[in-house]
Amino acid sequence: METATPAQHRTPRPRADALRNRERIVAAGREMFVEFGADAPLDEIARRAGVGNATLYRNFPDRHSLQREVVCSVMDRVSEQIELMLAETGDAFETLSRFVHMSAEERIGALCPMLSEAFDQSHPELVASRERVEALVEELMERARAAGQLRTDVAVGDLMVAVSQLTRPLPGIACLNIDRFVHRHLQLFLDGLRAPARSELPGTAATMEDLRQA
Template identity: 35%
Template sequence: MDSEQPTTARGSAPLRADARRNRDRIIAAAAQAFAVRGPDLPVEEIARAAGVGIGTVYRRFPDRDALIRAVAQETVRSAMAHARAAVIEEPTAWAALERFLRQSHEVRLAVRLVIDSPGARAAMEDDPEIYELRRVMLDVLDRIVHAAQAEGSLRADVGTGDVAAAFLLLVRPLIVPEADTAASALERCLGVLLDGLRASAATSLPGEALARTALEH
């Protein structure tokens, strides 16, 4: 039997080290499984992939929605950390933007959760922590976008909402037989998107720039 304490409520004592390790393994296994097979696979398979008993999963996450929320929180948190690291480590705002768009595997998973399962979408939309994490991540992207425009590398007639919306449209799962083909197609489309975002792009865009607030709800 797995040795760990019962689930702790927010604001109570932190999990013991072994309980925390089990929780992290479950979330990592669930994230991997959701990315490959969607959020509706049996919890028993997630437990087996994490190397824990089914009872351990349910002690940490009383139902599937709780597990989905935890995976979503971790994926958005990780994407936000990547965005902040790009701002600090890259020499230009354009390089930070390109790095964020190319490396946001976590955002792709969150999008798949929303698309593949109405239950997952409801679980995520009702969670205030996920909403706050999304808001903060949009803040980071907003700063990158404005910095790239200020340095003259990003076209001036787009808004943060345009960049985010285009990326989200691209990361929807592509239904093709081979996973490698889907991954290659996504990378090529990201390249096309980045070229279209460059300040040197010649074609003017229709309508008004989409602000980040257009994606908040």
């Protein structure tokens, strides 16, 4: 009897064109969810990606699986950028500011409407991506706090709420015209984070756990 070789047990690698199709679908999904919200038509996402509906559903059997992939891909890309920032030396608050402005470019606020009650927020891939980005943002804030540049009465939850709200475009192409104001308003917010604090904040600093329980 022939013994199977390790190569015969190996899962076949996806073809390059199949990987490109998947990447195009995720990119198109991100664009459509930003422009039209979580209920953007999947048929239109397939059309924008340049693939057939069958290809979309072969990769993502339902809306939630595509939404999860879009959310994870954005969070993973943000995490990679933060890791590069943390590897640099320089002004800690300036690094934190770069993250905030980069978040606007990634449109992370547009992801929030997809995290509805029907969305499986405990999916292992989503949890891993979320915990990674949260830990890295906390590290960015801790560096600025240790340098005496970040006010001490804010936590990572405060930052993420503000960034999510300020980078969330309203659904519809016409609303994208307000993008030119986003970085201006983010800078106003960042100035309010600088130490020494010019005011006393009401309530207590918000953690990410506080946000999940809200």
